[in-house]
Amino acid sequence: MTESKPEIAEMPFETALAELEQIVDQLEKGAVSLDDSIKLYERGEALKAHCDDLLKNAEMRIEKIMVTTAGKPKGVAPLDGD
Secondary structure, three states: OOOOOOOHHHHHHHHHHHHHHHHHHHHHHHHOOHHHHHHHHHHHHHHHHHHHHHHHHHHHHOEEEEOOOOOOEEEEOOOOOO
């Protein structure tokens, strides 16, 4: 685990999730030392928190399309704005 890892705060969701999946795979296989397992776990926790934040921000930006009674789009509204 001596290679340089990208800064988590800079990662897009897909990259962070892919690295988190790799960490889970490594930990499940038990192919790393105890010290490296602890470091991987800590990084995994940080990646999970980052992914959770990105998902929360994305959910807040979701909008639904409002339609007229004739089925034509008339604008957008917040998803929770019913």
